[in-house]
Amino acid sequence: MQVPAAAERNKGPILAVLRECAGPGALRVLEVAAGSGLHAAHFARALPQLRWQPSDIDPRALRSIAAYVEATGLPNLLPPILLDVSQGWETWGGTQPASLDLLVSINMMHISELRCTEGLFRGAGVLLKPGAAGSSLPAWSFEISQAGGQPPAGGSALGVPGVTPGSSSRRNPAWGLRDTAMLRELAEANGLSLERMVDMPANNKSLIFRKL
Structure with missing residues (x-):
């Protein structure tokens, strides 16, 4: 099992945001680009009403x-599925339209090509259930550094060790922080709206989108 230091540090603050998004009833969650699985295990243990489906494209x-699934034995933490977010939602492990209560993505957009971000919004627009007026769900939550701009000098992009806006673009010119205005436009084009932004540690933000 991988135990990334950044995931260990930010699991608590992200859980606090998820608690606000999640209601008391049974909810179906898809986590895109779940990485090590540390977050998935932590969130599934803390929120047993969530049926947590982790996914990733990286075999490691x-x-x-x-x-993590085997070690924790949590009944609500499902085995991971292979998911390429740049591909159509039809390939997302059999997930059906309007079947998700929550879609979570953490630390993905700045270290992936723009087509992945576009695919994430397209999938969210199809797979999330329509939101009822006054309901805190469904929503789409993800973490992004410094909404609308670059993090301060010395700040990291989304808390990933060694990854800053400059270093990520040097590793791949197609990577980099996404401007919040562009994300808002992508959301609206796919039937979502940016509900709010939550300040997080290390100059990060959590953006909460709602399916209209």
């Missing part, structure tokens, strides 16, 4: 997630 991540 899938093995680590599977190890």
